[in-house]
Amino acid sequence: MADEKSGGTPLLEASLVIEYPFNRTTGPVIGAFLTGLREQRVLGIRGVDGRVVCPPTEYDPQTGDPLTELVEVGSEGTVTSWSWVSNPRDGQPLDHPHALALIKLDGADTAMLHVVDGEVATGDRVRIRWADEREGLITDIAAFERIA
Amino acid sequence: MPPADTDTDRTVSEMPDGLWSMPQPTVPAPIADVAEPIQRIRVPASMHYRYTPGTAPTRFLLGLAEKKILGERDPVNGDVYVPPRGMSPVVGLPTTEQVELSDHGSLAAFCVVHIGFGVNAPPTPFVSALVLLDGAATSVYGTLLEIPIEEVRIGMRVEAVWVDDAELTTSFENIRYWRPLDEPDVPAATLQGHM
Numbered sequence: 001m002a003d004e005k006s007g008g009t010p011l012l013e014a015s016l017v018i019e020y021p022f023n024r025t026t027g028p029v030i031g032a033f034l035t036g037l038r039e040q041r042v043l044g045i046r047g048v049d050g051r052v053v054c055p056p057t058e059y060d061p062q063t064g065d066p067l068t069e070l071v072e073v074g075s076e077g078t079v080t081s082w083s084w085v086s087n088p089r090d091g092q093p094l095d096h097p098h099a100l101a102l103i104k105l106d107g108a109d110t111a112m113l114h115v116v117d118g119e120v121a122t123g124d125r126v127r128i129r130w131a132d133e134r135e136g137l138i139t140d141i142a143a144f145e146r147i148a
Numbered sequence: 149m150p151p152a153d154t155d156t157d158r159t160v161s162e163m164p165d166g167l168w169s170m171p172q173p174t175v176p177a178p179i180a181d182v183a184e185p186i187q188r189i190r191v192p193a194s195m196h197y198r199y200t201p202g203t204a205p206t207r208f209l210l211g212l213a214e215k216k217i218l219g220e221r222d223p224v225n226g227d228v229y230v231p232p233r234g235m236s237p238v239v240g241l242p243t244t245e246q247v248e249l250s251d252h253g254s255l256a257a258f259c260v261v262h263i264g265f266g267v268n269a270p271p272t273p274f275v276s277a278l279v280l281l282d283g284a285a286t287s288v289y290g291t292l293l294e295i296p297i298e299e300v301r302i303g304m305r306v307e308a309v310w311v312d313d314a315e316l317t318t319s320f321e322n323i324r325y326w327r328p329l330d331e332p333d334v335p336a337a338t339l340q341g342h343m
Binding site: 010012014029041 | 170171172173174175176178179182185186187188189190191192193194195196197198199200201202203205206209210318
């Protein structure tokens with residue numbers, strides 16, 4: 001675009017990227033959780049009151065005590081809440097419209113946030129669709145799918 | 149474990165025993181026994197954006213594409229600013245006169261970089277430099293190569309090493325790096341007081 005103030009010279013414009021290559025340690029609890037995902041298993045952790053927190057936290061959400069008893073939970077669960085994403089942006093889990101949902105996995109007493117591929121309603125049963133290549137990240141769960 | 153990355157995994161590629169401050173949890177058998185449990189993750193954070201340099205930097209960048217370094221003169225005190233921002237930071241008036249500068253200058257400040265970063269950084273250690281171009285009142289940033297680090301000194305004369313003409317773009321990266329000139333140093337005192 002020509003601009004009076006630039007003496008008719010078109011202004012330059014460029015696409016730039018600024019990126020920080022963060023490389024962080026996980027700690028033993030999150031590390032075990034991520035290791036489990038790589039092996040297609042989901043771990044929670046038993047809280048002081050006996051409830052299972054999933055994803056696991058390092059400290060009890062109520063008392064702050066360190067937690068140490070990791071337990072395996074199911075790969076199916078129940079949607080407790082959801083929100084519809086009609087226009088996904090770059091970097092979102094799926095490139096087509098999807099639901100972001102809170103999912104309480106069988107055996108867990110808390111819900112985890114993840115993506116459901118397809119329409120969903122509170123109370124629906126869903127199951128994990130694993131990524132083909134898993135490396136120990138939350139994206140090893142490609143998405144959840146409704147159980148028909 | 150992610151593959152080794154020599155840029156960012158410098159010293160802590162293995163977690164020593166006892167590193168964590170929290171107690172070791174018990175892990176169910178199928179997970180406890182796997183080889184190479186996850187101990188660290190790579191989570192890059194990036195921003196993608198459109199950059200518009202504005203009128204004066206556009207003039208400067210268009211000059212670079214022709215291998216010219218164009219500063220702009222302060223209308224009051226006559227100082228030449230490079231890269232130009234279109235106005236005088238001293239008196240607040242627009243700069244109007246373009247001045248072509250030499251690609252020779254003097255080393256105004258430097259730093260020896262031991263921790264590399266970014267895709268364009270040379271191998272460490274290297275010298276990061278501020279060069280005061282002849283005739284300019286502000287210095288430009290670059291990398292100083294072709295000299296042993298212990299011989300680098302403020303006041304030494306340097307020149308730009310450009311990319312091949314066929315590779316010239318509207319980018320300051322047209323100047324690949326700076327290298328020593330075989331000329332006597334200028335007194336460091338003459339480099340003081342510049343922005």
